[in-house]
Amino acid sequence: MIVRPPRDADDEQIYEIARLAFGGPREPRPASLWSKQKGWHGLVAELDGRLVGVLKVREYAQFFGGAAVPMGGLASVAVAPAGRGRGVATALIDAVLPEMRDRGQAISALYPSVPALYRGRGWEQTGNYERVTLRPELFAMLPKPTERVVMRHATEADTAAIHECYLRFARTVDGTLDRSTAAFEPERMLELDIVEVATAEDGTVLGYLTGERPEGDTLVVHDLVADDRETALGLFANLGRWTGILTEVSLRINDPAWWQLLMTLPVVHDVRNHGWMLRVVDLPAAVGARGWPNAACLAPTSVDIEVVDEHAPWHAGRHRLTVDGGRVSCEPGGDGTVRLRARALGPWFAGSADTAMLRRGGLLDGDAAAARLLDQLTGAPRLPRMADSF
Numbered sequence: 001m002i003v004r005p006p007r008d009a010d011d012e013q014i015y016e017i018a019r020l021a022f023g024g025p026r027e028p029r030p031a032s033l034w035s036k037q038k039g040w041h042g043l044v045a046e047l048d049g050r051l052v053g054v055l056k057v058r059e060y061a062q063f064f065g066g067a068a069v070p071m072g073g074l075a076s077v078a079v080a081p082a083g084r085g086r087g088v089a090t091a092l093i094d095a096v097l098p099e100m101r102d103r104g105q106a107i108s109a110l111y112p113s114v115p116a117l118y119r120g121r122g123w124e125q126t127g128n129y130e131r132v133t134l135r136p137e138l139f140a141m142l143p144k145p146t147e148r149v150v151m152r153h154a155t156e157a158d159t160a161a162i163h164e165c166y167l168r169f170a171r172t173v174d175g176t177l178d179r180s181t182a183a184f185e186p187e188r189m190l191e192l193d194i195v196e197v198a199t200a201e202d203g204t205v206l207g208y209l210t211g212e213r214p215e216g217d218t219l220v221v222h223d224l225v226a227d228d229r230e231t232a233l234g235l236f237a238n239l240g241r242w243t244g245i246l247t248e249v250s251l252r253i254n255d256p257a258w259w260q261l262l263m264t265l266p267v268v269h270d271v272r273n274h275g276w277m278l279r280v281v282d283l284p285a286a287v288g289a290r291g292w293p294n295a296a297c298l299a300p301t302s303v304d305i306e307v308v309d310e311h312a313p314w315h316a317g318r319h320r321l322t323v324d325g326g327r328v329s330c331e332p333g334g335d336g337t338v339r340l341r342a343r344a345l346g347p348w349f350a351g352s353a354d355t356a357m358l359r360r361g362g363l364l365d366g367d368a369a370a371a372r373l374l375d376q377l378t379g380a381p382r383l384p385r386m387a388d389s390f
Helices: 008-022 087-101 115-121 136-140 158-171 186-189 228-238 256-262 285-290 293-297 342-350 353-361 368-378
Strands: 002-004 040-047 050-064 065-081 107-110 126-127 132-134 151-153 194-199 205-212 217-225 248-253 268-275 276-280 301-308 316-325 329-332 336-342 364-366
Touching: 002 087, 002 368, 008 050, 008 065, 040 087, 050 087, 050 107, 065 087, 065 285, 087 115, 087 316, 115 158, 115 276, 126 342, 132 136, 136 228, 136 248, 151 228, 158 186, 158 194, 158 217, 186 217, 194 217, 194 228, 205 228, 217 228, 228 256, 276 342, 285 316, 293 368, 301 342, 301 368, 316 368, 336 368, 342 353, 342 368, 353 364, 364 368
Parallel strands: 065 107, 217 248, 301 336
Antiparallel strands: 002 040, 040 050, 050 065, 107 276, 126 276, 132 248, 132 268, 151 194, 194 205, 205 217, 301 316, 316 329, 336 364
């Protein structure tokens, strides 16, 4: 088996392997060909002179603790029917891990179709990507803002301000992407059916709503982002005005503030979740890139850990996590008081699991008192969210 970077001439074979795995039209759109896309790197596997496997890594950055951590978004992992059962997928993943590390992608996230495959290589369930389906009448019944929120359709001149509005929100929700890398094309947002901005008197964008109106009786909302309660209520009122025109709104749950604190939900409602997994690719680099707001409240201290990770040997072994002056560092050494397996690193780093959960899951052992510092650093357990799928 040969594992190598893709070439432009591989486009058709790559598309066919992905089509057989995930579905899609027989004839590709030009924009769907790998050679036409930006902000990614990848690998292909050859057997007997023909491609049998593909893997793409999108160049992202993911917020944790208010800082954007370079992240490789593993996607489009597919194996041709003739290559299945021959270790193609694991060979591709094993080859891309050091490549992500060399590119500075300290963590990696993915939406798993085969969780066991990725767990075997160190990824673990970490966060949610959720949608809720509600009737538009529900939004009409919410409290109205004290003053009418002025909304208008966005133009190309608004794209930078919309992105800044998004960033103000995204920095506060662990797991969200910063949407600033080459993998994103902000101007394409304007191709959506609905791109509405809520503005202050001086024109400042305080919130925005994006979505699509497909055939049928559903409105599909992608982003509902607001700086404050009044703006969020104004955006909800906008959704309520679809009452009588359609029967349901599919709303992506991106902001826990409006989802948990503003929405009035019926006793029974449908939420669909596509959970995502996370892996720490390079622990010292990930610790250095992450924000650690809780560290400012901690006295100088440290905890010694031992990482068991056969697929990322560059960070396997003993490390000392040190908190000093509100900063957190990870240096080689220590006595390995707390032992973490590779699958424990993602949930710990993201704060989705505390050390008691990781211990019960068989992913952590060692001194329980020392491990509590790991929980204090992340504030675990808490739910990371992603507002983008890939």
